Amino acid sequence: MSTYNATAKQTESAGDPPPVSALPVTMKYGLPGFESLTRFALADVPDFAPFQMLLSEEEKSFSLLVLDIKTLPAENELLILANDLKVKGIRDASHRTLLVLKLDRLKKVFTVNTKAPIVIDMKDGSGRQMILDNPKLPVDYQLTKV
Numbered sequence: 001m002s003t004y005n006a007t008a009k010q011t012e013s014a015g016d017p018p019p020v021s022a023l024p025v026t027m028k029y030g031l032p033g034f035e036s037l038t039r040f041a042l043a044d045v046p047d048f049a050p051f052q053m054l055l056s057e058e059e060k061s062f063s064l065l066v067l068d069i070k071t072l073p074a075e076n077e078l079l080i081l082a083n084d085l086k087v088k089g090i091r092d093a094s095h096r097t098l099l100v101l102k103l104d105r106l107k108k109v110f111t112v113n114t115k116a117p118i119v120i121d122m123k124d125g126s127g128r129q130m131i132l133d134n135p136k137l138p139v140d141y142q143l144t145k146v
Helices: 005-013 076-087
Strands: 022-026 039-044 051-056 063-068 095-104 109-112 118-121 127-129 141-145
Touching (some): 051 095
Antiparallel strands (some): 039 051, 051 063, 118 127
């Protein structure tokens, strides 16, 4: 894996630990609302495992805190998500499914949007954000209290 030096410099200056390694990810259609951003790096962040950062190569100030679905307990909503992805041809062996974290400051909880996972093909580094239309999948799936 390569080191994402530009981001390491940026995060070091902000006082945060720099990413150790990064996997290049290309999203042909970008992310909803950020369609012009197509090149990313999926970076491990020391001392914050299992969380990772999805860092934009084009807009250095844009990043998302993500969590691999495999790190979460297999609860009903997450099993539904895994099944919906399998129907769309996403298989565990060659793909990683990431959920974007959001902090609800009032409730002091982290949530993830299970309706819009980011799926990365580990064979070629291509990725896309899937929009799933299953009403059983929550937009704000609560992870834990902060």
